[in-house]
Amino acid sequence: MDKRWECIVFRNVLLSVIVLASLVISPAASEAQETAPPDPAASTAQSETALPLTAFTDTANSVFVNAIQWLADQQITLGCNPPTNTRFCPTDNVSRGQMAIFLARAFNFPAASHDYFTDDNGKVYEEAANRLFESGLTVGCGGSRYCGEDDISRGEMAAMLARALSLPPTGSDHFNDDNGSTFENAINKVADAGITVGCNPPANNNYCPTSVVNRGQMSAFIKRSVDLTG
Numbered sequence: 001m002d003k004r005w006e007c008i009v010f011r012n013v014l015l016s017v018i019v020l021a022s023l024v025i026s027p028a029a030s031e032a033q034e035t036a037p038p039d040p041a042a043s044t045a046q047s048e049t050a051l052p053l054t055a056f057t058d059t060a061n062s063v064f065v066n067a068i069q070w071l072a073d074q075q076i077t078l079g080c081n082p083p084t085n086t087r088f089c090p091t092d093n094v095s096r097g098q099m100a101i102f103l104a105r106a107f108n109f110p111a112a113s114h115d116y117f118t119d120d121n122g123k124v125y126e127e128a129a130n131r132l133f134e135s136g137l138t139v140g141c142g143g144s145r146y147c148g149e150d151d152i153s154r155g156e157m158a159a160m161l162a163r164a165l166s167l168p169p170t171g172s173d174h175f176n177d178d179n180g181s182t183f184e185n186a187i188n189k190v191a192d193a194g195i196t197v198g199c200n201p202p203a204n205n206n207y208c209p210t211s212v213v214n215r216g217q218m219s220a221f222i223k224r225s226v227d228l229t230g
Contacts, residue, residue, distance in 0.1 A: 056088040064090060064216035067223040076105045076222065080215070090216030096141075097125035097148030099157065099218070104128035106222050107164050107229075109135045117146040137163045154199070155183030155209035157218070161225050162186040167193055174198070175207040183209055195224045 055072040056079060059065045068088050071077040079085025080092065094102075101124070103109070112130030117140055120126040129146045132138045137160045141147035155178070161167075167189040174191040175198060178184045187207050190196050198204030199211065213221070 056086060058087045059090055059216075062090045062216050064220050067219040068216065070223050071102075071219050074106070074226075076102055077219070088215060090214065090219075092215050093151040093212045094157075094215055094218045095148060096146065096150050096152045096156075097123060097129070098215075099152045099160065099213075100125045100128035100132050100138075100146075100148065102218065102222055103137065103160060103164060104131045106226050107135075116140070117144055119145040120148050123148055132160070135164070151212040153209065154207060154211050154213055155181055155187065157213050157221060158190045158196070158207075158209070159183050159186040161195060161221060162189040165193065165225055165228060175205060177206040178209045181209050190221075193225075193228060195221055195228075 055069050059068045062068065068077075068090060072079075072088075077088065079087060080089035081087045097120070104127075109131040112127065112134050114130065114134070115121075115126075116130050116133045117126075120129050123129075125148050129138070129148060133140070138146070141150065159182075163186075167186075170185075170188045170192045172188050172192055174188055178187050181187070187196075187209060191198075191207075196207065198206055199208035200206045
């Protein structure tokens with residue numbers, strides 16, 4: 001047999017060995033891949049992020065993403081960049097005017113019969129502020145004014161939520177930094193109700209009553225409050 005035929009025979013034998021090896025090894029590897037159980041962590045991560053991504057483009061990394069999505073689903077919020085409203089602006093501060101709108105929508109307060117404030121004429125939140133007044137959530141900021149452009153503090157928000165839910169009196173004192181605050185009683189009420197756990201984890205022995213509320217925090221407070229109504 002000349003060298004040319006030797007090369008052909010050797011090549012054919014080598015190809016046969018490769019084919020046989022693939023028949024033995026590949027099915028086992030393939031079966032292992034097909035029957036591998038799904039990764040629960042990956043599945044959970046997908047389910048947690050899939051829904052919120054349908055609302056706003058700037059909330060996926062927020063710890064409040066699920067509460068924000070809930071607000072959007074309930075049409076309590078429409079977004080922060082009209083007319084497209086593709087963003088929620090979770091780290092922006094909440095104004096008293098915005099809070100009035102959020103609460104009026106969340107608790108479906110009835111239309112107001114009177115105009116109670118002198119500084120909100122023509123403002124987008126005027127009707128909501130009047131609804132909050134008639135529902136007993138606010139008396140304004142003094143001198144027949146509502147001060148809708150002012151940022152709302154965590155203490156003020158606690159008072160509004162405690163009134164909206166008619167939370168019962170409490171003998172608990174949850175936090176160290178609200179002693180003597182006008183809002184101390186309301187703060188303890190919302191803590192008793194599970195609406196807040198504090199502002200300094202993991203200890204959470206402070207409430208930070210004078211700190212302003214951002215839109216992400218607000219979404220969590222409102223969702224927890226509405227959940228209590230059943």
